[in-house]
Amino acid sequence: MDNLTLEFDQFLxxxxxxxxxAFTFLLGxxxxxxxxxxxxxECIWEWKTNIYETKSNSKLFEIIDRNSAQARxxxxxWLNSESVYPKENSLKEYSFYVKHCYPIEDDRRKYFQKLCEGKQPGLKDMNLIKLGIKFSRIYWKEPNSRICPLQSTILKWLLKFIPTFSMIN
Structure with a gap:
């Protein structure tokens, strides 16, 4: 089968x-x-912007929108001129900037928890989860014993409907 792309209804x-x-569903x-x-x-740019704003002593954001292409x-x-930051689009950017912006692990957890507050899985994602429930046994790997509130919402939802639910430790 060549690179076949299905519409959601065709996939269902x-x-x-x-x-x-047998099916495997991965939600990324x-x-x-x-x-x-x-x-x-988007997170990387938020961290870059926060670092720039707190280290550069610039008044840039008084002049232009902090999210504009010009600001980026x-x-x-500026980041390139500092010679300590990874090159733009480097695979190292995500881990570098999150740790540089929030060096305390608990602050990183709080940052991601705040991003997830009040969020619910989208309709298509819930349909995929329902599909997984219907056709497969679902396994959940809990990363470092901490899950985002959105993951927690999905997990609680799954537990209502899956009698064959398993937790991998």
């Missing part, structure tokens, strides 16, 4: 007709974004 029919096949960052949680890229260009030039 395909799964329905293949009831006896897209589930968070559709729930209103910023993407990794200026901030990235």
């Amino acid at each position: 029919r395909s799964v329905e007709i293949s009831k006896n096949d 960052a897209g589930a968070s974004v559709t729930s209103g949680i910023p993407s990794a890229g 260009i200026h901030i990235q030039k």
